[in-house]
Amino acid sequence: MVRFIVRRFVSLVVVLFSLSVLVFVLQRVGNADPVRAYLGPNASQAAIAATRIRFGLDKPLIVQYFDYLGGLFHGDLGMSYSTRRPVAVELADKVPATLELAAWVLFFAVILAVVLAGIYTLKGPVSGVIRFVFFSFASAPSFLLATLMLLFFFKQLHWFPAVGRITDTSGGGPTGFYVLDGLLTGNLAYSLDAIQHLVLPALAASLGLGVALARVLADGLSSGMASNYARTARSLAETERSILFRHSLRNASSPALSMLGVLSGAMLSSLVVVEQIFSWNGLGQYLSTAIASADFPAVAGVSLVLGAVYVILTAIVDVVLALVDPRVKLT
Amino acid sequence: MLSLPEIKRLPAPIGLPRLRWPFSIGETIAVASLTLVVILSIVGPLLSPYSPIIPSGAQFLAPGSPGHLLGTDNLGMDIATRLMVGARTSLFAAVVTTACTATLGLIVGTIAGFVGGWLDTILMRITDIFLAFPGPIVAMAISAALGASLSSSIAGIAIVWWPLYARIARGEVRRTATSMHVEAARMSGSRGIPLVLRHILPATLPTVAITASLDIGGVIAVLSALSFIGLGTPAPAPELGLMASTGMQYLLSSWWIPVLPGLCVGVLALLCNYTGDGLRGALRSRGV
Numbered sequence: 349m350v351r352f353i354v355r356r357f358v359s360l361v362v363v364l365f366s367l368s369v370l371v372f373v374l375q376r377v378g379n380a381d382p383v384r385a386y387l388g389p390n391a392s393q394a395a396i397a398a399t400r401i402r403f404g405l406d407k408p409l410i411v412q413y414f415d416y417l418g419g420l421f422h423g424d425l426g427m428s429y430s431t432r433r434p435v436a437v438e439l440a441d442k443v444p445a446t447l448e449l450a451a452w453v454l455f456f457a458v459i460l461a462v463v464l465a466g467i468y469t470l471k472g473p474v475s476g477v478i479r480f481v482f483f484s485f486a487s488a489p490s491f492l493l494a495t496l497m498l499l500f501f502f503k504q505l506h507w508f509p510a511v512g513r514i515t516d517t518s519g520g521g522p523t524g525f526y527v528l529d530g531l532l533t534g535n536l537a538y539s540l541d542a543i544q545h546l547v548l549p550a551l552a553a554s555l556g557l558g559v560a561l562a563r564v565l566a567d568g569l570s571s572g573m574a575s576n577y578a579r580t581a582r583s584l585a586e587t588e589r590s591i592l593f594r595h596s597l598r599n600a601s602s603p604a605l606s607m608l609g610v611l612s613g614a615m616l617s618s619l620v621v622v623e624q625i626f627s628w629n630g631l632g633q634y635l636s637t638a639i640a641s642a643d644f645p646a647v648a649g650v651s652l653v654l655g656a657v658y659v660i661l662t663a664i665v666d667v668v669l670a671l672v673d674p675r676v677k678l679t
Numbered sequence: 680m681l682s683l684p685e686i687k688r689l690p691a692p693i694g695l696p697r698l699r700w701p702f703s704i705g706e707t708i709a710v711a712s713l714t715l716v717v718i719l720s721i722v723g724p725l726l727s728p729y730s731p732i733i734p735s736g737a738q739f740l741a742p743g744s745p746g747h748l749l750g751t752d753n754l755g756m757d758i759a760t761r762l763m764v765g766a767r768t769s770l771f772a773a774v775v776t777t778a779c780t781a782t783l784g785l786i787v788g789t790i791a792g793f794v795g796g797w798l799d800t801i802l803m804r805i806t807d808i809f810l811a812f813p814g815p816i817v818a819m820a821i822s823a824a825l826g827a828s829l830s831s832s833i834a835g836i837a838i839v840w841w842p843l844y845a846r847i848a849r850g851e852v853r854r855t856a857t858s859m860h861v862e863a864a865r866m867s868g869s870r871g872i873p874l875v876l877r878h879i880l881p882a883t884l885p886t887v888a889i890t891a892s893l894d895i896g897g898v899i900a901v902l903s904a905l906s907f908i909g910l911g912t913p914a915p916a917p918e919l920g921l922m923a924s925t926g927m928q929y930l931l932s933s934w935w936i937p938v939l940p941g942l943c944v945g946v947l948a949l950l951c952n953y954t955g956d957g958l959r960g961a962l963r964s965r966g967v
Binding site: 359362363366367370371374375377483484486487488489490491492495496498499503612613614616617618620621624625635636638639640642644647648651654655658659662 | 808811812813814815816817819820821823824825826827896900901903904907908909910920923924927930931934937938941942944945948949951952953
């Protein structure tokens with residue numbers, strides 16, 4: 349087991365290194381000259397030459413890469429072209445916003461998946477409808493779901509707010525996770541307000557993920573219901589529902605969990621879209637702004653952070669699976 | 680004179696083999712609708728009296744207005760025309776993306792599976808690293824680095840998506856390489872590239888093609904998401920993701936401007952997914 353975890357950690361490091369190489373290469377491949385982009389079109393030749401040396405762009409590429417990597421280790425993600433501030437500083441308060449949203453998306457998606465897959469497997473009266481839902485919601489782009497939710501829950505029903513993370517922006521707490529901050533500072537109203545703001549964006553991003561997860565789970569559940577242990581349980585007069593939740597779900601959960609790891613990549617990209625729609629002040633909205641102003645260091649910074657989140661998440665999922673499920677082969 | 684013993688011929692099958700319509704009712708509807716959508720997206724813009732990028736009427740006309748079936752947007756451009764052109768772009772781009780991706784993966788996977796040895800190890804390590812990346816995020820980074828345009832979105836997706844095909848192709852090639860007909864071809868002197876092209880590749884193609892047909896719907900969704908966050912062709916291009924994102928600010932007053940392009944993407948992806956699924960079932964039932 350220890351050997352497996354060490355090996356998984358080594359491969360995690362290799363992937364992170366490769367990601368940094370890729371992002372570095374992209375920064376150099378990009379057709380915009382970083383110095384010109386930084387100084388603007390009216391810069392003098394002397395200023396361009398001076399900045400080129402200041403940025404270390406006169407050195408050989410391999411040296412530049414190791415400078416870049418060294419910077420990464422010190423939390424230096426480069427300078428933003430549009431704001432002239434370090435990207436890392438700009439990202440610092442956006443990371444908790446996105447992580448908080450992502451946590452809720454995962455939470456909603458798992459609940460949705462269990463409910464949908466459970467109903468589908470138990471062959472309830474609506475399982476035909478769910479089959480259609482499996483297909484249609486897996487195809488629906490997250491921006492469509494987000495717009496429909498805004499129209500229904502915000503414009504028609506006035507249940508949830510449409511934009512931002514919180515009504516009262518003056519408050520706050522130590523972590524940047526608003527729900528947690530409210531709890532830590534004993535301000536329950538703050539937490540509730542934060543939750544109200546979270547519901548719509550989290551739902552919009554979780555529907556597609558939840559449905560994809562439900563399909564995997566439903567596969568596992570239906571083969572579980574046809575298995576020998578389910579037959580044994582039936583002969584002991586257990587109800588179908590109890591077999592499903594007590595035995596089949598546990599067995600079906602590990603493929604679903606590893607699927608969740610893989611799907612979280614798609615989740616991060618739908619977060620980018622959803623954050624833009626709900627003016628959620630996180631990495632995604634920052635990325636859209638950076639793309640609009642062709643601010644590649646900012647784009648690269650967000651890609652690296654989101655990429656690292658994904659790579660670490662999948663590694664954690666793998667380790668958890670190996671710890672929990674004895675059937676997982678440790679290779 | 681030597682005479683070979685006469686080989687008894689089996690009686691020829693009477694009539695043609697029974698051809699059954701391979702799709703279920705739902706899949707038939709999907710295939711028919713997809714065909715209709717494709718025809719509409721090609722013919723529609725030619726028949727439409729409006730240009731997709733020139734204002735042609737009053738602004739903010741609701742769907743059902745005379746002369747503008749699906750209304751007009753904030754600039755007074757005809758939404759129906761823009762949707763048809765957008766759907767055409769989406770479908771075409773998705774097919775191109777999937778074809779590039781599948782070809783790239785097929786080449787890498789075939790080389791890795793057929794040559795084997797150290798080359799296989801290296802190629803598969805690279806594949807593993809790419810598979811460990813968060814695909815859509817890296818696709819965004821790549822197309823942002825190449826400069827926002829449809830072709831850089833296509834390149835971005837192709838670069839992150841090929842490893843999947845490489846995996847599949849490698850597995851198929853290795854499986855096929857040990858089969859009887861390849862053995863027979865080897866014994867009759869076929870080697871190297873001709874052997875791969877004539878005997879191994881034809882056997883691996885169906886699996887890759889099925890995966891590709893199942894992927895097109897997903898690619899449509901990813902392309903539209905890239906376009907939504909500003910990585911496609913700049914405005915006023917009739918691209919579905921871009922139309923939805925620029926229309927977002929009018930959501931509460933004129934819902935159709937952002938919703939219709941989103942619905943169009945959803946329907947396209949749904950039809951492609953259904954058709955792909957049907958295709959897989961049909962090929963499976965023929966033992967491919």
